[in-house]
Amino acid sequence: MRYQRKPEFYKVEIVGVNKNTKLGGGLYSIHVDKTLDQVRKTDVIVIPLLCGNFPLAISKNEKYKHWVISQYNRSAEVVCLCVGSFFLASTGLLRDKSCAVHWAAKNEFKTMFPEVKIVDDTIITDERGIYTCGGGYSYLNLLLYVIQKHLGRDIAILASKMFEIDIERKSQNAFAIFMGQKAHGDEKVLKAQELIESNPTASFSVDQVCEKVGVGRRTFERHFKKNTGNSIVEYVQRVKVEFAKQLLEKGEKTVNEIIYETGYNDIDAFRKVFKKFTDLSPIDYRKRYAGG
Template identity: 75%
Template structure:
């Protein structure tokens, strides 16, 4: 039997704590139906016997305090909301215990932006981490020594698991059940809770927001120029000439500050413009492609799929306003 400690962190969402508790507990019911003993002992483990959530909107009672848990097998770090820097400070008392448990071979299951707290412990240093696309820039600024993966919703590295994208943490829990108990149990949980087990990427849901908290004024001006002119046709040399700067130097500065090459940035802005038209407009896909400055339809389709994992027609089917 594995002991699961769900941490009721300050600024955590009640839904992520409760749903984690329900899913782990429900797995025990599945085992019972199969004539097998329970696999998880699930407890809410906190600093105090009672913790405030969402600025006092909810109170949660813990089963035990961290002082009472000498050893646990799985630590669940819930999804956080609000000010992440403030949340890190408020949850500092958990840090030493989490590190000690990990050093004692506990697995850490981190739900979405709970990764801000986990990163603050130092346990993610030089490791991969999935984060929600909307906080990627903030996370990078706070923790530059962590490798963000934005092409998957789950990472698995040395007993630390992270997930990116809101309720995609449910997919992470299915992943954990499969690792512990096999594919059959994971599929059963998927069916019972109606979670799409095949969801692997948050790319279809991403709204591109360029990293602008870098302090390089020329790079910022170039970003704003690109964003204000999504339908125009220009290349890297055009951008460099506009701002009177050498190509090699500027490409290096742009990549360093935005985590995108100039070409990628132009492509992302055009894809974002196309997505908006696909969602709300009535133009044909070819008309939209021409509108945003592409003459090669096949080339744009490849670029679009690169950033969204979908073809333009599939994107329209998925997100168009009817």
């Protein structure tokens, strides 16, 4: 704020259970400004990301839960960075709310917290004073978003320029690698998933998938969607797009050759499907990731 000769808007403090906490097997320590019992009221809580074993990390941070819940109930906003959302969800504050989840953590998050509405296409959610983001460095965009809400667009733009952050990045689709949900225990659905994933160049119809798995179409389509989050058609499309992305990254074949290799005869149709899941055209995807 000093560039506008204005007083500081935020007073940032690190808050912890104890004054000093050793981490990394004692290699370094975190020294906090205040302990939880010293903060009776705050305006904004920023929850950092968790690493490693999420259930274990949640249990180790159990002492923070009541404090976060009580502060939120006293009108504090909660800004959650990346997979810190696992801890936030464990408090119950995300129940029936939307939460941006990193694409690689989506399946595990869904299994642990089925009551939360997962958002994995956009990078930011804003619902009833709770903000989440999907992706480690997406927290920069989330912070700009919160700054804009508190201080206005002009200050957010200034912050984006000072720290060289793309303020308009809204989606994680261009970064996501499709990972089908397989922790559901339905053997028939698993068999269908394995069939589709093992044959990315095949042009399976829904009837063909059902026939090969040995199930009736109507009931199976419903089970497949429930367990994977995708219809059979969408699952086939996602597998083909992922296959095409790998070929585009290698840069050895033309875009049209790759499209035909995925089993599509209609180039425009594939381009639409590709953009639907990546927010990029095949050509733009190649420019971004093929290098050279």
